[in-house]
Amino acid sequence: MTAHDRTIPSLGQRDPVLRIQEVDKTFNGGVVALRRLSLTVNQGDFISLLGPSGCGKSTALRLIAGLMRPTLGRILWEGGQGSDDLGVVFQEPTLMPWATVAQNVWLPFRLRGKSFNSVKDKIMEALALVGLEKFAGSYPRELSGGMKMRVSIARALVTNPRLILMDEPFAALDEITRQKLNDDLLSLKARTGATVIFVTHSVFESVFLSDRILVMAARPGRIIKEIQVDAPYPRGIEWRTSAEYARIARETSDTLHSTLEPGEAH
């Protein structure tokens, strides 16, 4: 199955990919990072975890990625497999500077023992999806910040994983690049049908991108509200300027601010 074959079922009839049940995470020293986190991720979902710093959104992502174990509760993958079918995009591009763009995108396959030539078509397809097929032989240092991020996204997509985790991937980019990458991410999602969990602290980004926004609060980290965004994909400038967008952004923003203690900086 190539990346393009997946169809996206509408909300409601989607199959679950991942169930997080009553997960607590307490760090050594007793800091409660997450309390009673429950979440079902369905095939084709675009979920944003939105919250202030310290609300445990990155911790939630690391738990899902299998980089940490929950203190309490369970993370269940549908079909019984573990978290070995994931794509991840970090806040930094996290590319290997000694390897070319194509070699970087090859990494997930390479770790599964696949030779470059056997997956070359998939690598070039992923690079074409992010518009970088001409830069396959370039080194990361020759690329701009936005382009490096695209390579990182191509690497996450290339194996057509069940779930893609994105940890504030565009936070370090300038506003113009960021909007462009938001648009591109949605067209990628439309074409590949990828399931995405997207961590952000930007209200507007979460409303623009996702169909489910999970607003989180800090101390202890927890989900306080789920906001559905029913606007159909593909979304573009019309969605960004619509009254519905503004209304949901307002609702999301109000929810977010209700969690902050008086005088606390956002």
Added chain:
Amino acid sequence: MSITENTDVVVANETGAGPLFDAEEERYARAQKIEAVARWVVPMVVLSLTIWLWDRVVVWNEIPHYVLPGPGLVLSTLFEDRVTLFQSLLVTLQITFMALTVAILGGVGLAVLFTQSKFAEMSFSPFAVILQVTPIVSIAPLIFIYVESRLVGLLLCAWIVAFFPILANTTLGLKSADHNLRDLMNIYKATRWQRLRFLQLPSALPYFLGGLRIAGGLALIGAVVAEYVAGTGGIGSGLAFRILEAGYRLNIPRMFAALLLIALTGVVIFATTSLISHLALRKWHESAVKRE
């Protein structure tokens, strides 16, 4: 810069006849060009002047050649004694390169072992440090008592001096792999070997090459010092032995000639390791990448 100058430049650009940059840029470009030439010319001139001055000091003061030979005499001695001296050079080079090779294998091997096993590091790193901080001249006599073969003894001394920078640098490099890339390796369930091969070894390469540049020179120093301590002559003696021998015979020009060969060897080793480092890193590492 005055206003009139500015207008001049604008006019020149508009007609398309004048230079494409303003006076300041032109000055900068000229300074760059001069610097590029000076980088080679200045050291050559200073070096030549020093040698000339050396020659003059010897001639003017009528210094006898058994106290300080002039540069001409050193060169002619180098030519006359070329068979003996180059044979000795080959011996010293052989020891240096064998020691460096073993230092690379041992240093990298131990560094990999240290990063794979905490217990290995805890057990062996004290020995590595003790070997490093103890002066080689004080260990060498013992080595030559216990080790039968002269060659093995010399190798051992040169190796002890050369291996530590490679071990220390490579260990640091293996440990300084990007933490997000390490997470990525965990997420993709990379094996220990894959992590080493695809992440840690490439991350350590610039550090290793930095260590190699130091170790190359140290291996030569180790080889020379060990030979001083080993002392005894016979067939297959290196440059250090020639220096000692010439010293006993008050053949000072030959001492200088042997010294010159050692210095040149050191320079060549440094240039070679620097070139290797540059070639290996020029595509991606900040230290070797050309910037505009």
